[in-house]
Amino acid sequence: xxxxxxxxxxxxxxxxxxxxxxxxxxxxxxxxxxxxxxxxxxxxxxxxxxxxxxxxxxxxxxxxxxxxxxxxxxxxxxxxxxxxxxxxxxxxxxxxxxxxxxxxxxxxxxxxxx
Amino acid sequence: xxxxxxxxxxxxxxxxxxxxxxxxxxxxxxxxxxxxxxxxxxxxxxxxxxxxxxxxxxxxxxxxxxxxxxxxxxxxxxxxxxxxxxxxxxxxxxxxxxxxxxxxxxxxxxxxxx
Numbered sequence: 001x002x003x004x005x006x007x008x009x010x011x012x013x014x015x016x017x018x019x020x021x022x023x024x025x026x027x028x029x030x031x032x033x034x035x036x037x038x039x040x041x042x043x044x045x046x047x048x049x050x051x052x053x054x055x056x057x058x059x060x061x062x063x064x065x066x067x068x069x070x071x072x073x074x075x076x077x078x079x080x081x082x083x084x085x086x087x088x089x090x091x092x093x094x095x096x097x098x099x100x101x102x103x104x105x106x107x108x109x110x111x112x113x114x
Numbered sequence: 115x116x117x118x119x120x121x122x123x124x125x126x127x128x129x130x131x132x133x134x135x136x137x138x139x140x141x142x143x144x145x146x147x148x149x150x151x152x153x154x155x156x157x158x159x160x161x162x163x164x165x166x167x168x169x170x171x172x173x174x175x176x177x178x179x180x181x182x183x184x185x186x187x188x189x190x191x192x193x194x195x196x197x198x199x200x201x202x203x204x205x206x207x208x209x210x211x212x213x214x215x216x217x218x219x220x221x222x223x224x225x226x227x228x
Contacts, residue, residue: 031214042204042218043158056213091157100146100165101214105158
């Protein structure tokens with residue numbers, strides 16, 4: 001059983017550029033979550049999918065952020081026109097469709113915006 | 115809204131000593147409770163969870179946690195700490211009324227001295 005994988009692990013970009021991150025969940029998991037973690041803080045929820053449907057988005061997810069999960073498998077998180085405040089660790093988690101569910105996290109993508 | 119408080123930002127213990135990390139939550143009903151551990155630059159690993167039933171739960175790596183409804187607490191314990199336990203520990207709360215997202219505390223950094 002492979003765990004959640006994320007790519008890339010690190011991304012350095014200049015302010016104003018667009019970036020895209022990918023998350024591959026555990027194969028049988030149909031829920032997928034994105035969180036953001038800034039230095040010294042716990043992760044904060046951004047959005048989640050059940051299969052291909054995006055069911056909830058946080059107010060943290062500004063118009064510059066978009067997430068997709070087109071076939072209910074992997075997901076992408078895109079940030080347009082990056083700002084220095086977007087620098088953070090972006091974590092992906094997946095779970096089975098149970099109530100309650102248990103979320104398993106990937107290694108994260110560390111974004112640095114210069 | 116849910117909130118999670120981890121009162122201790124840093125804790126230092128000697129190798130072989132016992133450990134207790136505190137977690138308090140604010141939520142009306144019985145939430146789902148989790149402890150995760152994060153090594154530097156890595157994702158989160160699930161240590162243990164509480165959904166219902168026995169209020170003392172066992173997890174991996176010799177950790178346990180006790181749910182105390184009257185104190186709104188879910189403290190993490192380990193009888194004898196190993197140097198490899200040095201990491202950051204996060205308490206998290208979930209509840210179906212708030213969707214499936216988790217709300218995390220700010221974390222406690224554990225240092226182990228030999």
